[in-house]
Amino acid sequence: MLNYILSRFKSSIVVLFVVSIITFAVLMIIPGDPAQLILGTEATPDVVQELHSAMGLDKPLYEQYGNWLINLLKFDMGTSYLYGESVTTLILNCLPITLSVALYSMIIATIIAFIFGIISAIKKDSVIDYFSRSIMQLGTAIPSFWIGMVFVVFFGLKLKWFPISGYVPASESFLGFIKSITMPSVVLAIGEFGLLLRIIRSSMQESISQDYMDMAKVKGLSMGKIYLKYALRGAMVAPLTIIGMQFAKLVGGTTVVETVFALPGLGRLVLTAVEHRDIVLLQGLVMFITSSVILITFIVDILIMFMNPRIKTFERGE
Amino acid sequence: MAKKKETFYKNSSMIIGLILVSCVLLICILSYFYMPYEPNEMNISDRFIKPSDNSEYILGTDNFGRDILSRIMIGSRTVLTVGIGSVCIGAFIGIALGALSAQFKRVVGSAIMRVMDGLMAFPGILLAMMLVTVVGRGAQGSIIAISIFMIPTFARLVNSMMLDTESLLYIKAAKSYGSTNMQIFFKHFIPAMLPKLITQFSSAVGSAVMIETSLSFLGLGIQPPNASWGLMLSEARQFFLQYPYLAVAPGIAIIMTVLGFNLIGDGLNDLLIKRRSKA
Numbered sequence: 001m002l003n004y005i006l007s008r009f010k011s012s013i014v015v016l017f018v019v020s021i022i023t024f025a026v027l028m029i030i031p032g033d034p035a036q037l038i039l040g041t042e043a044t045p046d047v048v049q050e051l052h053s054a055m056g057l058d059k060p061l062y063e064q065y066g067n068w069l070i071n072l073l074k075f076d077m078g079t080s081y082l083y084g085e086s087v088t089t090l091i092l093n094c095l096p097i098t099l100s101v102a103l104y105s106m107i108i109a110t111i112i113a114f115i116f117g118i119i120s121a122i123k124k125d126s127v128i129d130y131f132s133r134s135i136m137q138l139g140t141a142i143p144s145f146w147i148g149m150v151f152v153v154f155f156g157l158k159l160k161w162f163p164i165s166g167y168v169p170a171s172e173s174f175l176g177f178i179k180s181i182t183m184p185s186v187v188l189a190i191g192e193f194g195l196l197l198r199i200i201r202s203s204m205q206e207s208i209s210q211d212y213m214d215m216a217k218v219k220g221l222s223m224g225k226i227y228l229k230y231a232l233r234g235a236m237v238a239p240l241t242i243i244g245m246q247f248a249k250l251v252g253g254t255t256v257v258e259t260v261f262a263l264p265g266l267g268r269l270v271l272t273a274v275e276h277r278d279i280v281l282l283q284g285l286v287m288f289i290t291s292s293v294i295l296i297t298f299i300v301d302i303l304i305m306f307m308n309p310r311i312k313t314f315e316r317g318e
Numbered sequence: 319m320a321k322k323k324e325t326f327y328k329n330s331s332m333i334i335g336l337i338l339v340s341c342v343l344l345i346c347i348l349s350y351f352y353m354p355y356e357p358n359e360m361n362i363s364d365r366f367i368k369p370s371d372n373s374e375y376i377l378g379t380d381n382f383g384r385d386i387l388s389r390i391m392i393g394s395r396t397v398l399t400v401g402i403g404s405v406c407i408g409a410f411i412g413i414a415l416g417a418l419s420a421q422f423k424r425v426v427g428s429a430i431m432r433v434m435d436g437l438m439a440f441p442g443i444l445l446a447m448m449l450v451t452v453v454g455r456g457a458q459g460s461i462i463a464i465s466i467f468m469i470p471t472f473a474r475l476v477n478s479m480m481l482d483t484e485s486l487l488y489i490k491a492a493k494s495y496g497s498t499n500m501q502i503f504f505k506h507f508i509p510a511m512l513p514k515l516i517t518q519f520s521s522a523v524g525s526a527v528m529i530e531t532s533l534s535f536l537g538l539g540i541q542p543p544n545a546s547w548g549l550m551l552s553e554a555r556q557f558f559l560q561y562p563y564l565a566v567a568p569g570i571a572i573i574m575t576v577l578g579f580n581l582i583g584d585g586l587n588d589l590l591i592k593r594r595s596k597a
Contacts, residue, residue, distance in 0.1 A: 011435075018436030023448070030452050137331070137584075141577035143528060145535045146551060146569035153562045164559075253442025256532050260555075270444065271536055274451050286440070286448055293441045 004305060012298045016291055020072070023286050024065050027279050034279055068283075077284030082276050087284035090269060097167055098258070098265035101181050102250035105188035110243060113193040117200030117239075121208060122227060132197060139194040148187045148260035155183060165262035184261045188254065192246050200239045207234035237304055244300025248293040332585025338578030342571070346394040355385035357392040358543050368563050377567045380550070381557050390567050393545040397575060400457055400539075401527040404464035409519060411465070412472025417503060419473070420480035431477060434470040446529055450538045460539045464526050475518055479511045513590035521583030524576045531572050547572050 035052040036043070056064055071078070077087035116132040123129055156164040162183045168176035207213070208231050216226045255267030266289065273282040354376070361383035369378045377386040415434070419427035437445065449463035483489060483506075492502050533539035534548030542549065547568040554564035 014432060015435050015439050018432050019439050022433075022436050026448060026452055137577060137580065138573075141524070141573050141580055143531055143535075143548075143551075143569070143572050143576075145532065145548075146565065146572065149551065149555065149558055149565050150569075153558065153565075157559060249441045251441065253444070255443065255447070256535065259536060270447060271538075274447050274538060277451060279451075282448065282451065286444060289444060290440050294439055 005302060008298060008301050012294050016294055019290050020069060023283055024068060027283050072287060078280040080278050080281035082278040087281050091288055094264060094266045094269050097263055098251060098254050101184050101254060102247060104181055105185035106247045108185060108189040109193035109196055113196035113200055117197045118204055120201045121204035136194040136197050139190050144187050144191050145256045145260050147190055148257055151183050151187060167263045184257045184263060187257055188250060196239060196242055199242050203235040203238040204231060207231045240304055244296060248296040251292055331581045335578050335581025335585055338574045339582060342394055342575050345391055346398050349391040349395060353388040353391050355388045357388040357545055360384055366561055378563055380564060386567050389545040389550060390571055393547045396457060396540055396546045397527055397530060400460050400530045401523050404461045405468055405519060405522045405526050407465035408468025409472045412469040413476050416473035416476025420477050434473045437470045443529055443532055446533060455538055456541055460530055460533055464529050468522055480507055483507060483510050517583055517586045520579050520586060524579035527575050
């Protein structure tokens with residue numbers, strides 16, 4: 001068991017290391033001198049040269065990488081030239097928005113996917129099964145920015161249930177906060193629940209076909225109890241993995257939705273950094289988001305290990 | 319009875335997918351021979367004509383008075399070129415890297431696979447956005463960014479399939495006959511992997527189209543005045559509260575394309591892989 005945790009931890013660290021090299025390398029080969037970018041075209045060459053060496057850009061690449069990595073470990077990601085603030089502060093300001101939208105949409109997606117997935121598995125080939133499978137296909141094919149625009153027109157403009165755009169902090173008004181993140185969360189949930197539903201349906205079907213289900217039926221237990229207590233329990237592991245993975249993906253994948261609904265979250269910050277070529281900010285953001293994704297995946301894997309006794313005895317046998 | 323229904327559902331998803339994709343392909347081919355209007359031609363007197371106005375503009379006009387139908391038609395070229403092109407490049411490099419890492423398992427192989435793991439760890443379109451910063455916007459930048467995005471999926475698939483197939487008897491037999499690695503790869507591995515690769519290819523085109531339209535929507539993909547469906551939606555954003563019809567046609571076009579390729583991928587998966595493993 002400890003072996004499993006250690007081996008998962010080791011591979012997470014390796015991935016994180018590779019990610020840091022990719023991020024650093026990709027953004028280092030960007031055309032143009034970052035010092036020139038910051039100062040603009042009117043700066044004199046002397047001033048540019050001064051900033052160039054102040055930023056450590058004249059040092060060899062491996063030394064630059066090493067310094068950058070050490071600073072990352074100290075949570076010092078440098079200063080954004082666009083905002084003139086430290087990248088850590090900027091990220092911490094935007095994080096609550098993205099996190100609450102991601103969490104909210106994951107809750108919505110999970111509830112819908114479990115309800116339809118379980119019914120689909122029990123009543124295989126029924127109308128509900130076909131319906132939920134069709135919706136599942138459609139959900140993954142609809143671009144979130146498009147459904148977002150449709151929602152804005154329908155629920156925002158016509159029905160006036162939710163504000164069209166903008167964000168209300170929870171400290172200001174809790175109801176306003178929920179209202180402002182409901183539409184973006186639902187839009188994200190539509191894109192997410194398809195895969196989840198597919199997994200729940202297939203793992204539920206598999207667990208229904210197990211021998212212990214027949215045993216439970218022979219014992220005369222009620223069908224509701226059989227499905228919810230035995231079948232669902234056996235079918236929980238795969239969906240949990242997917243929920244973890246999707247939540248992690250959501251943390252990094254909200255740019256489009258945040259743009260549609262004008263939410264000042266992490267995704268918007270990434271877009272701003274890309275638009276203005278703020279490399280320090282972009283590097284920090286990419287590293288922060290990707291490491292959180294790796295961390296979440298790691299935690300989910302460990303949680304699943306505790307739930308599933310079959311993995312507990314797993315030994316890495318490569 | 320239930321079995322019949324099941325096969326019908328599977329085949330129907332394949333058929334619907336084929337119909338949707340051929341519609342998009344036809345529109346794209348047609349755009350080379352005939353378009354109702356010049357797609358970039360601005361006509362200020364004809365701004366915001368709705369499709370319901372019964373004018374000669376079937377899908378209406380946008381904020382510059384450009385014909386939406388013509389822009390949808392020329393946009394299909396961008397979407398298909400970027401979508402299919404980037405998956406072709408990504409698949410080619412991915413297959414090569416996957417094969418290489420399966421062949422040289424120790425140092426080279428594990429180094430390649432670790433880099434693939436790293437590339438896959440970037441969530442969603444974050445990697446594509448970062449790459450666009452470096453390679454620049456426009457169709458070319460999108461193709462490069464999306465093809466790099468596609469490499470790890472194919473590399474992993476090929477790597478794992480080759481490791482599975484390697485121990486089979488006919489491969490061992492070919493080796494003992496003195497076939498070179500290249501011969502074995504093209505004569506035996508590729509045919510064995512083809513069903514899964516084709517399936518993966520189709521679904522990958524679906525997601526490539528989704529990434530392309532998302533990048534264009536964010537202003538990081540195709541640049542104006544060129545037409546891309548994502549860009550059309552992005553341009554519609556300023557006006558669609560008054561003129562919701564602006565968002566209808568590009569949205570439906572994207573859904574048709576992505577859904578079509580996804581359904582074909584699913585249908586192929588059932589036809590080529592599941593049925594084979596049952597037999």
